[in-house]
Amino acid sequence: MKITPVNDKLSVAHQPSEAEIAALGETGTTLLINNRPDGEEAGQLGTQAEAAAAEAAGLSYLHIPVTGPSLSREDVDRFREAVLAAPGPVVAHCRSGTRSLTLWAIGEVLAGNLGREELLDYGARLGIDLSGAARWLDAHGGGEV
Structure with missing residues (x-):
């Protein structure tokens, strides 16, 4: 699993295996967020298996x-x-990390912590294309520059 640190609290990642989820418990991670719908791709763990692996690793688990x-x-x-409410580091994942970073970046723009004009460069610095976030903001009234 490739993990991309976003800030001191949040990292985004590709789909983890059960062993990789277990290892997160040893790194101080406190919350695992799964942003994938179940059945999106053959072979993905799915919510029940991820939740069980997270619990076994001592992690809180959230499916969005x-x-x-x-x-x-x-x-x-x-x-x-x-x-923001997690007591420690959070790893959020989807298939590639893009959806997870998109959720965070849109929230940062809407909260006024990131300018809409900075969005694409922000993603590029992390190696993730945030053009979908820009389109979402434009379509939902958050795209003011």
Whole structure:
């Protein structure tokens, strides 16, 4: 699993295996957020297996399944609140990390912590394309520059 640190609290990642989830418990991670819908891809663990692996590793677990077309303001708020409320480091994952960073970046723009004009460069610095986040903001009234 490739993990990309976003800040001191949040990292985003590719789909983890059960062994990789177990290892997160040894790194001080306190919360694992899964942003994938179940059944999105053959061979993905799925919510029940991830939740069990997270519990065995001593992690809290949250499932906020999103796709580009289904992503809502409620999803963004729920994700942001969970990250901010976690007592320690958070790893959020989807297939590649893009959806997880998209949720965070949209929340940062809406909270006024990141300028809309900075969004694409922010993603590029982390090696993740945030053009979907920019489109979401434009479509949902958060795209002011």
